[in-house]
Amino acid sequence: MTQHLDLDQALTEAEPTDTGWWRDAVIYQVYPRSFADGNGDGMGDIPGIRERLPYLRDLGVDAVWLSPFYASPQADAGYDVADYRAIDPMFGTLHDADGLIRDAHRLGLRVIVDLVPNHSSDQHEWFKRALREGPGSALRSRYHFLPGKGENGELPPNDWESVFGGPAWTRAEDGEWFLHLFAPEQPDFNWEHAAVRDEFRSILRFWLDMGVDGFRIDVAHGLVKAEGLPDIGDHEQLKLLGNDVLPFFDQDGVHEIYRSWRLILEEYDGERIGVAEAWTPTVDRTANYLRPDELHQAFNFQYLSTGWDAVALREVIDLSLDAMRPVGAPTTWVLSNHDVVRHLTRLGGGVRRARAASLLMLALPGSAYIYQGEELGLPEVTGLPDEVRQDPAFFRAAGQDGFRDGCRVPMPWTAEGTSYGFGAGGSWLPQPAEWELLSVEAQSGDPDSTLELYRSALAVRRAHAGLGAGTAVEWTEAPAGVLAFRRPGGFACTVNTTGEPVTIQAPGRVLLASAPVEVEPEGVIALPADTTVWWAV
Numbered sequence: 001m002t003q004h005l006d007l008d009q010a011l012t013e014a015e016p017t018d019t020g021w022w023r024d025a026v027i028y029q030v031y032p033r034s035f036a037d038g039n040g041d042g043m044g045d046i047p048g049i050r051e052r053l054p055y056l057r058d059l060g061v062d063a064v065w066l067s068p069f070y071a072s073p074q075a076d077a078g079y080d081v082a083d084y085r086a087i088d089p090m091f092g093t094l095h096d097a098d099g100l101i102r103d104a105h106r107l108g109l110r111v112i113v114d115l116v117p118n119h120s121s122d123q124h125e126w127f128k129r130a131l132r133e134g135p136g137s138a139l140r141s142r143y144h145f146l147p148g149k150g151e152n153g154e155l156p157p158n159d160w161e162s163v164f165g166g167p168a169w170t171r172a173e174d175g176e177w178f179l180h181l182f183a184p185e186q187p188d189f190n191w192e193h194a195a196v197r198d199e200f201r202s203i204l205r206f207w208l209d210m211g212v213d214g215f216r217i218d219v220a221h222g223l224v225k226a227e228g229l230p231d232i233g234d235h236e237q238l239k240l241l242g243n244d245v246l247p248f249f250d251q252d253g254v255h256e257i258y259r260s261w262r263l264i265l266e267e268y269d270g271e272r273i274g275v276a277e278a279w280t281p282t283v284d285r286t287a288n289y290l291r292p293d294e295l296h297q298a299f300n301f302q303y304l305s306t307g308w309d310a311v312a313l314r315e316v317i318d319l320s321l322d323a324m325r326p327v328g329a330p331t332t333w334v335l336s337n338h339d340v341v342r343h344l345t346r347l348g349g350g351v352r353r354a355r356a357a358s359l360l361m362l363a364l365p366g367s368a369y370i371y372q373g374e375e376l377g378l379p380e381v382t383g384l385p386d387e388v389r390q391d392p393a394f395f396r397a398a399g400q401d402g403f404r405d406g407c408r409v410p411m412p413w414t415a416e417g418t419s420y421g422f423g424a425g426g427s428w429l430p431q432p433a434e435w436e437l438l439s440v441e442a443q444s445g446d447p448d449s450t451l452e453l454y455r456s457a458l459a460v461r462r463a464h465a466g467l468g469a470g471t472a473v474e475w476t477e478a479p480a481g482v483l484a485f486r487r488p489g490g491f492a493c494t495v496n497t498t499g500e501p502v503t504i505q506a507p508g509r510v511l512l513a514s515a516p517v518e519v520e521p522e523g524v525i526a527l528p529a530d531t532t533v534w535w536a537v
């Protein structure tokens with residue numbers, strides 16, 4: 001029996017919740033260039049997303065987070081913004097964005113947009129003027145321009161490295177250097193400058209007035225740099241997790257910014273939220289971003305970085321829940337996004353393990369993030385030819401976790417047709433031929449498919465109100481390599497992370513399983529390898 005779903009049972013066990021919508025929300029990340037192409041130019045766009053919103057409603061998610069769609073030269077796939085109040089023509093118009101927000105709301109979906117405050121594009125009006133107006137000009141002080149070291153200023157001002165590899169400084173023609181923690185086309189703002197702070201408060205209001213329900217804040221840990229931009233010295237510079245605090249990340253000064261943003265969010269009705277993309281050394285430091293007067297959620301990268309190992313998973317789950325309790329914020333869970341190798345490939349156990357990992361994630365209390373295509377069981381696309389790649393990290397030769405085009409290949413919607421229904425034209429990255437079988441069309445209605453597993457899981461999660469709520473995970477005894485826990489309201493979850501079947505006593509009746517399971521009449525079950533089961537107990 002696979003994916004058996006007993007909604008009646010789940011409904012009777014639902015417990016009331018008085019928390020905000022975002023505390024247990026399932027949030028679906030749309031990567032606009034790769035979701036759906038409305039105009040057939042091979043690149044996804046807002047009209048394409050609008051057409052597919054009913055798919056997201058039917059999948060059962062609560063909110064959509066859209067990666068950047070702003071005017072941008074696309075040096076880093078839109079994370080290089082030239083105008084924060086305009087849509088890139090490649091994605092559509094402001095009118096389209098307005099329509100998208102309205103359509104989503106009509107369907108009961110909230111909309112979170114990406115805000116990129118650490119850096120702009122080098123084509124942003126301020127930066128172009130800063131370059132033009134030269135050393136000492138007013139516009140230069142909105143970025144980090146400095147003279148170089150060495151006899152003729154030929155050396156960068158300090159030893160910081162870019163996350164994409166190579167020095168974090170580029171020299172302008174007039175001899176000054178400017179800071180870019182990412183690509184040279186992404187100069188870092190100087191957040192000590194009042195004009196930068198004012199501008200972003202105004203940008204927040206612009207999008208809140210458009211009706212968005214929240215912001216995912218890019219590089220939320222990077223805005224403030226240590227005074228004097230000190231050298232790091234002999235240090236493992238860019239380990240994003242588990243590091244000491246670096247002079248360009250997670251500085252205490254960032255929190256004042258989020259406190260001022262929270263006041264703006266609170267001015268609006270409807271519980272608008274801020275979500276931090278904050279790579280901090282520990283989950284405890286992540287919790288600092290979520291104090292009651294700061295942001296609402298932060299991505300749990302410690303969880304994403306944990307391998308398929310029962311002991312490590314239990315540890316990171318406990319650690320994450322414990323870290324958030326003192327600040328009263330929900331824990332979040334995430335397995336995939338547009339920056340990392342898709343979890344189906346990363347966890348190393350194919351679709352079977354990926355499905356088990358997804359059911360584990362969706363059984364945990366707090367908010368869960370789904371990256372487009374994971375509900376189809378899409379693998380990372382490896383072996384893309386160099387000439388189609390666009391990730392700037394690839395060109396700078398040292399990326400974060402490898403190169404990121406392989407998780408950005410456009411979605412397959414239909415089993416046949418040009419680009420598997422992504423659009424009427426081609427697709428900006430080639431889709432593997434096997435994706436025909438992974439398309440939404442091929443999987444819809446097939447009870448064994450990964451898409452139907454996600455639909456069922458989200459339906460149970462929604463009906464069983466206790467599942468995402470609170471912070472309680474009660475671990476129960478289990479053989480080595482197996483995770484077993486109970487959640488309030490008569491729910492249990494068992495995860496076999498090993499490569500062998502493990503015999504256990506069934507704790508109740510199967511609600512949903514990531515692979516076929518058979519319970520013997522006397523309640524014994526050989527839990528198959530890499531399998532998660534949800535139980536009504």
Ligand code: NOJ
Nearest residue numbers: 076079182218219338339
């Ligand atoms: C994090 C984003 O998720 C990533 O895609 C981007 O390259 C960097 N921030 C820089 O904006």
